[in-house]
Amino acid sequence: MTKRRVSGLLAVAAIFALASLAGRAALSQSAAPSIAEVDQAILAELALSHQILVNEGVLDAYGHVSIRHPKNPNRFLMARSGEVAPAYVTANDIMEFDLDSNPIELKGRALHSERFIHGEVYKVRPDVNAVVHSHSRAVIPFSVTKVPLRAIFHNGAFLGEGVPVYEIRDGSGEDNDMLVNTSAKGKALAKVLGDRPVVLIRGHGDAVVGPSLQVAVFRAIYTEVNANLQLQAAMLGGPVTFLNKFEANKTQRMERTWVAWKRQALERNAARR
DSSP states (O other), X not given: OOHHHHHHHHHHHHHHHHHHHHXXXXXXXXXXXXXXGSOHHHHHHHHHHHHHHHHTTSOSSSOEEEEEOXXXXXXXXXXXXXXXXXXXXXXXXXXXXXXXXXXXXXXXXXXXXXXXXXXXXXXXXXXXXXXXXXXXXXXXXXXXXXXXXXXXXXXXXXXXXXXXXXXXXXXXXXXXXXXXXXXXXXXHHHHHHTTOSEEEETTTXXXXXXXXXHHHHHHHHHHHHHHHXXXXXXXXXXXOOOOOTTGGGXXXXXXXXXXXXXXXXXXXXXXXX
């Protein structure tokens, strides 16, 4: 067999191999679990988490919650935007996104401009399965002063000895819209978050993460409570006794709070009908 014939056969084999790989990749992509395969109970609980956070004073007309897709770690689920305020999010409003924060199926729906917070955090934090972004009022003073937000009571223990602050000017300059509305800004925020559970966004709010939806919601609520308590303690004057590193490592149980918050949200929903 001549060298030319051997080279030709090798080239043909290479083409077939590449085609096979491309075919398998396309099949794998098409076979990726979609939102249609997510249990409706999970979607309903994600929707209900918005109402829980509204009831507890964390979300208002703005803010959003997401969870990592339970069957595909490279996607996440979050509600559409538009005229749907958090208090009125339903399971039908939940959309699926890839980790670049692109919708899998847009279908003419409006998107949250700050969805990049979620996608970029999920990229670098495999331990995170839920993200809450809010304009939590009590945390704002700690985002614009040199006073760190620290754990002051047992349910705020996860805050530890200080919460980092993301300064959007560092990546966007003086002339910016104060929104984390690009992948670059989301990546910068995720870098400041690091391995922490909470990052403040200067003059804006915070992003709170957790290994589950229940934990992320618990942390979002008690970040707001802790900030209020710290402000009140500071107003009393004198030094404040914060949790030490041992106290901040305590294990927190949240089953009772989650059940109570869900029940209250469901009762309010029923009362509105």
